[in-house]
Amino acid sequence: MAQANAPGTISAPSCPADGAVKLTMLLTVAVLLLMMAFGLTMRMAQGALIQIDPTIFYRLMTAHGIGMVGIAGMSGSAIMWYFLSRHVSLAGWVFWIHLGLFVVGVVAILGSIFIGGYAGAWTFLFPLPAISGGVWDVGAAATYLIGVILVGVGFLVYLVEVGRAVIERYGNFANALGWPLLFSGKQDDVPPPTVIAAAAIVVFNGISTVVGAAVLIISLINLYLPSFTLDALLAKNMIYFFGHVFINASIYMAVIAVYEIVPEYTQQQWKVSRSFVASWNAVVFLVMAVYTHHLFQDGVMPAWALVMGQIISYASGIPLLVITTFSLLTYLYRSGIRWDLASALLVTGIFGWSIGAVPAIIDGMISVNNIMHNTQWVPGHFHLYLLLGQVALTLGFSAWLTRTGVHASLSGWNARGFTIYLLGGMGFAIVFLVSGASSIPRRWATHLPEWHLQDQVGSLFALAAILGVGIIVLPITKRLVLSMRG
Amino acid sequence: MHQTVLFTSLVLMMAVAAIFLFSLSRSGAGDGSKKAPKLGALRFVLFIGALVLGAAVSIGSLRPWPRAVAAGADVVSVKVTGSQWSWEIDRKTIPVGKPVTFNIATTDVSHGFAVYDAGDQLLVQSQAMPGYINRVSYTFRTAGKYRIFCMEYCGVAHHDMTDEILVVAQ
Numbered sequence: 001m002a003q004a005n006a007p008g009t010i011s012a013p014s015c016p017a018d019g020a021v022k023l024t025m026l027l028t029v030a031v032l033l034l035m036m037a038f039g040l041t042m043r044m045a046q047g048a049l050i051q052i053d054p055t056i057f058y059r060l061m062t063a064h065g066i067g068m069v070g071i072a073g074m075s076g077s078a079i080m081w082y083f084l085s086r087h088v089s090l091a092g093w094v095f096w097i098h099l100g101l102f103v104v105g106v107v108a109i110l111g112s113i114f115i116g117g118y119a120g121a122w123t124f125l126f127p128l129p130a131i132s133g134g135v136w137d138v139g140a141a142a143t144y145l146i147g148v149i150l151v152g153v154g155f156l157v158y159l160v161e162v163g164r165a166v167i168e169r170y171g172n173f174a175n176a177l178g179w180p181l182l183f184s185g186k187q188d189d190v191p192p193p194t195v196i197a198a199a200a201i202v203v204f205n206g207i208s209t210v211v212g213a214a215v216l217i218i219s220l221i222n223l224y225l226p227s228f229t230l231d232a233l234l235a236k237n238m239i240y241f242f243g244h245v246f247i248n249a250s251i252y253m254a255v256i257a258v259y260e261i262v263p264e265y266t267q268q269q270w271k272v273s274r275s276f277v278a279s280w281n282a283v284v285f286l287v288m289a290v291y292t293h294h295l296f297q298d299g300v301m302p303a304w305a306l307v308m309g310q311i312i313s314y315a316s317g318i319p320l321l322v323i324t325t326f327s328l329l330t331y332l333y334r335s336g337i338r339w340d341l342a343s344a345l346l347v348t349g350i351f352g353w354s355i356g357a358v359p360a361i362i363d364g365m366i367s368v369n370n371i372m373h374n375t376q377w378v379p380g381h382f383h384l385y386l387l388l389g390q391v392a393l394t395l396g397f398s399a400w401l402t403r404t405g406v407h408a409s410l411s412g413w414n415a416r417g418f419t420i421y422l423l424g425g426m427g428f429a430i431v432f433l434v435s436g437a438s439s440i441p442r443r444w445a446t447h448l449p450e451w452h453l454q455d456q457v458g459s460l461f462a463l464a465a466i467l468g469v470g471i472i473v474l475p476i477t478k479r480l481v482l483s484m485r486g
Numbered sequence: 487m488h489q490t491v492l493f494t495s496l497v498l499m500m501a502v503a504a505i506f507l508f509s510l511s512r513s514g515a516g517d518g519s520k521k522a523p524k525l526g527a528l529r530f531v532l533f534i535g536a537l538v539l540g541a542a543v544s545i546g547s548l549r550p551w552p553r554a555v556a557a558g559a560d561v562v563s564v565k566v567t568g569s570q571w572s573w574e575i576d577r578k579t580i581p582v583g584k585p586v587t588f589n590i591a592t593t594d595v596s597h598g599f600a601v602y603d604a605g606d607q608l609l610v611q612s613q614a615m616p617g618y619i620n621r622v623s624y625t626f627r628t629a630g631k632y633r634i635f636c637m638e639y640c641g642v643a644h645h646d647m648t649d650e651i652l653v654v655a656q
Contacts, residue, residue, distance in 0.1 A: 055642050121639045127616060128595045133570040133641045232596065232616040275529065297598065297613045297637075299553055299620040307548060314540045321502075322533050329509035330525055337513050347510070355502050359495045365543070367552040368491055371608050374598055374637040430496075437492035439608035441600075441637055444645040450606065 015085035016092025019484060020099050024078040025398045026480050027103075028071050029473045032391065035067040036469065040462040046447045047455030055135060057445035058119035065122030066109055069247055070151055072386060074102050075394040076253030077158055080201065082401075083194045083260040084162065088169040094161040101154030108147030116140025121443070123243060124148070126215070126235035130223050138223045145220045152213045159209065163202040166195060173199055177284075178277035185274065193259040193270045197252060200280045204288050205249040212242030233300060240294040248287050251353060251385065254393035258328065258346050261400050265343050266335035270327070279323040286316045296369040306366060313364025317357045325354045341414045341472070342403060345396030348422060352388025356381050359433055374443070377436025383429040387465065388422070395472055402479035413471055421468025427461035488607060556585035556623035566590045568597035568614040571643035573634055578649075580626060581656045587623045590614045597647065598637025604630050611637055626653040 015021065038060045044050045045057055052060075081095055112118040118140040120128045129141035163173075170176040170191060176199035180187035191199070215238040218230045259270045292309030295301050328350050337343060359381035363372050372378070410418065435454045440447065447455055565576040566588050580586055590599045592614035600611035601624065609632075612622035626632070636647035 054645065058639075058642050058644075061639075119642060125596055125639075128639075128641065131570070131594050131641075133643070135642045233618060236596070236615070275526075295613075296553070297611055297620075298615055298618075299555070299612060299622060300615060300618045303551070303553070306553065310548065311540070311544050314544065318533065318536050318540075322529060322536060325502075326525075326529055326532065329505065332513040333509055335513055347506075351503070351506050354506075355499045358498045358502060362491060362495050362498075365547050367547050368487075370552060370611065371488060372491065373611060375608065433492060433495065437488045439488065439602065439606055441635060441645075443639040445642075446645050448606070 015082050016090050017081070017095035018092075020092070020095045021078045021082050022401070022480050022484050024074055024099055025394075025401065026477065026484075027099075028075040028078075028394060029398070029477050029480075031067055031071040031106075033466065033470065033473070035064050035071070036462070036466045038064040038067070040459060040466060043455055043459040043462050045445065047452050047459050048447070048449075049456060049459060052445075054445035055117070055119065058121075059113050059117065061443060062119050062121050063110065063113050066148070067106075068386065069122060069243070069250070070102070070106065070109075072250035072390050072394075073151075073155065073246060073253075074099075075397075076250040076390065077155065079257050079394065079397050080162070080194075080198055080253040081158075082397075083256050084165070084198050086260070087192055087195050088165040090165050091161060094157060098154040098158040101150050101157070105147040105150035105154065108143050108150065112140045112143035112147060116143055118144045120144070123239055124216070124219060125239060126219055126230055126232055127222065129219055130226065142220060142223050145216050145223070149213060149216050149220070152209050152216065155209050156206070156213070159202050159206045162198055163206070166199050166202065170195065170199075173203070177281055178272065179281075181272070182274055182277045182281065190272050193272055193276065194256050196272065196277060196280050197256050197259070200284045201249055201252055203284050204245055207288065208242045208245030208249070211238050212246065215239055215242065233298065236295065236298070237291075241288070241291045244291040244294060245287055247382075247386075251390045251393070252283070252287075254349065254390050254397070255324065255353075257393055257397040257400070258324075258350060261342065261346060261397070262328065262331060265337045266331050268331055268335070270331070275323060276327070279319040283316075283319050286312055286319070290316050290364075293364045293369070296366050297373050310364055310366050314361055317361050320357055321354060325350055340399075340403070340409045341418060342396050342400035344410050344418055345392045345399060345472075348418075349389050349391075349393030349396060352392055352425070353385045353390075356384030356386075356389055356429075359384070371439070372436055374441060375436040376432045376440045376442050378442055380429050380432030380434075380436050383425070383432060387429065388425045391469075395469070395476070398476045398480070399472070402476050402483060404479065414475075417468050417471025419468070420464050421472060424461050424464025424466075424468050428458060428465050431458040431461060554623065555621045556587050556625075558585075560584055561623070562586045564588050566599055566614070568592040568594075568599065568636070568640070568647070570594050570641050571636070571647040573599070573636075573647065573649040575634070575649060575651065579652045579654055582626050582629045582653050583656065585623055585625045587621055588612065590620045590622070591618070592616055595640050596638050597640050598635075600635045600637045601651070602633040602635055603628070604632070606633075613638055629653050629655045 042060055045052045117136040166176045176191055176195055178196050181190055215235055221228045263269050290312040292305045293313045296306055362368055440451050562584050567574040590612050597614040599614055601609045603609055610624040612620045632651050634649040636644055
């Protein structure tokens, strides 16, 4: 079993597939910047600052969506792998397979979009991949679906290995999820926070990935055998169940970096209390049951499912705000924490996630969703907890992974980059929220003239966010490359 | 309502930010060895408070049922069919003040039927789902032109899938 690295030194190979984890973070930086550039291009096109053909816009939109979701999942899985290896014995070759399938899948997806012309959005909402209006052919759609399936298979292999290792160490999932502590108040071998989180993530992300694979395969068969069809409402339920759980899992996996790294700064281990265990066990249920809030505008859905979506949307915020956020802030209180790039980014990650939950929960009310669904309110809230949440956690982990003392301190260019990223990201997301309240639709290639000003302001903030991330990742990238060579 | 939603969200976000700032402003006051304050009781109060608030908001916002479909003899029924990339609406002139139920279908992929007023505010929307008819009701209070937009991405001319209806005084 690997041990934690000593603080203040660049990480030694401390986990199985340490090189693959670092390679994943390098890949994350590259994909993140590319996808951010795609996002900026789309905002500028909406604001009439540049002219691009709608076919190109929707290709960029598809690539941006699947690219961001994919790299969020991949970076989250690397973080969880890295820290879980401190507590259980993982087989390194599994992560290499996971990464290999991801890369092959990404190549297929990019080929389908930029060579084949596929532009069916990352959500591949059935039956859009098969009915393109003559814009892309079956081969392009099939290549896209196969690419996503390959990525999904990689995740399944990864999750099976995580589950196997957890069972090997703790005997079963009940122990790994802390059930003895939860139900009887005591447990001889209390799992650390990382293990409890990993066990929970294996359960809900494993189920969601299987459901996603099923709807992908059915959609793939339907391309070549149209009589082999699927009920569109069932397909939408499956897709949003998969998509919602998968993207949330990317955040939950990245949060493990907070459990493992912040204690190095505060000199206090993250405590496993009954409320912590209850919170993670509740998340297993809540994150899977909440997806119906994506279907509020489908009146043919059973009313109970929509009511459940609203109530659980609200309830999902409680473990986040009352447990994770509250705990972090109490640990930080009078801790004497040393602020450097890593600690600042990790705290920012929880901050972005927390404030992003507010407009998400509000949009999770049916009466609000009736006027906000598929407006720019939606990218407004998810950019808060992705751009300022998951991405901040990932960058924080990368900064910690490559820390070398003075280089990681929050001063000079690090501080400038962090500030520009934070302000750019906040402004970018808030402009989306304002645009949502102005009823501006999301996913439109061209905008009405009266919407242009908001798009242009949003573009400015997007540029700042990219600049900030660029400044932050430049030295991180250099040190990642050096540490992989050395 | 749109601006109320925005204002409420921003205020609550600022409240969360203020809590972060308060905590972070005191993060350096200790010697680094002080244990986290015991705030289990406060956490419990927050938990119970969140549950009570959630129950109140849920009951208040779900009654009346926000997806209720109007029924009765005076309801104006409008059939809407989406296809890549246009709308077919069987009745484009609608009386003001009467409940209207839109019966929304699609011939191909999913679409999103949304009605916008002259001030570009989204008033009511529903998905068009292959194989199903979704129903949504609305009562127009002001005469004039209303724009129809597609709110669900449906292919490369999605943004051009627009139309108009006219609401007239009786």
